[in-house]
Amino acid sequence: MKKILILLLLFLLSADLLANNSQVEPRGSNYDLYSSRSSTADEDFIRYIEKNFAVTPDDIREIIANFHSEMRKGLSGQESSLQMIPSFTDVAIGKETGKFIALDLGGTNLRVLAVDLDGAKGIEISGVNRYVIEKKYMEGTGEELFNYIAECIDNFMKSNNISYEKKVDLAFTFSFAVDQTSIDSGKLISWSKGFEASGVEGKDVVALLNEALRRKGIKNIKVAALVNDTVGTLVAKSYEEQACDLGVILGTGTNACYREKINNIKKWKGLAPKSSNMIINMEWGDFDKISVTYYDREMDAGTINPKEHKFEKMISGMYLGEIFRLVLRDLIKRDIIFKDENAVNLFDKQWSLKSEFMSLAANDKSSNLGAIEVFLSEQGLKKSDLQSRILFKYISSLIARRSARLSAAAVSAVILWMDPELERKHIVGIDGAVYERYPDYKGIMESVFNELFGDKSKNIVCDYAKDGSGIGAAIIAAVVASEEG
């Protein structure tokens, strides 16, 4: 009976943790909850997990300090886990005109859009096609991957009656770490998010796309701009909201960019841009001054790029489900959850638990956690007990919550870098499924701003920037096209 009551309390608390925007510190509250009663080995273990995934205010202050020193090093060209890549562009003024094809290669999806800019910030999307990048292309040769991309462009041109004669400017959003060498060229530094197509790292991805287009017989497309998805997101959002100076992706992967004063970019050797600011692609997924749990290390060992993208692997959708699976599997092995012999092999398959299920668990507000029950039965556990389902939901919330608190720590670091006293309003344009779909992800981030800045936290506004990356890239392409005349 006592155990049921405690688990019920845990359930209420986990629901509250996610629904509540106020400052709720998991380490404190649950520590008290557990320590107020005689603990058993199981409970101690859960408490241990809880502590492992907590991100305390002190941790956040340390992350901010480390972000600042890595940013400084990255901007001056010293070795740093933050690459701080100059994008060769700034936000646009809003007078851009023209028709563009935007090609957006993000993760497992490729989107092609026809974008029309009217010169007064009006944007019309006259066609959008989505294509799935199958595993065979992610893991095959670069030539096969780019041939497939050219095929998708060809299909898009046909279905949207785009001329094969007249010159067409294309904006290429390529959401990977690229060492940008000009606005329309850049070499892939390293793949991420499950991509490993051979022969692409170290090569200019625009040249690879051009070659594939020629092979396909498409001669009239000119790549006008190569843009990271964060940069596209920032440019598109700042079109609507002038105070937007930070673009963030919280999806399959994670990253951010922001507007930097050209004088602060010590490694910049080119001409000063007209606006005296330039957007910097931080590649914050690589940030590595942070400690990880045993489960993170285990997950990392099973990725195609072990020891890389440490921060991304604690935050983004590609990895959260797998971390959750590893914790669950451990709890099953220790006989703490699903104490049923049919559960022994549950969650044994690597990468089988998608992060979406964590949103599903968090959204299950029913008293018997019916949606979780159905999900578990689909996984092969025909019968599950309520106590285990409560624990399932709670563990998931700890992992998602860590992700949101780390994202908020990183956003805070960049904003304090730009505005140490937080004197002005900063709109953060954020896109990505983790941010969009995990219930109250935004609320958890805001509670961190509140913990750190109190009243001044109202100067940080997170604003959803749906599918901005392609549109932003088209806007940049328009700037380039107008400069070229």
Ligand code: BGC
């Ligand atoms: C890539 C970034 C990208 C981010 C979000 C990361 O894996 O390295 O360039 O912006 O994913 O898509």
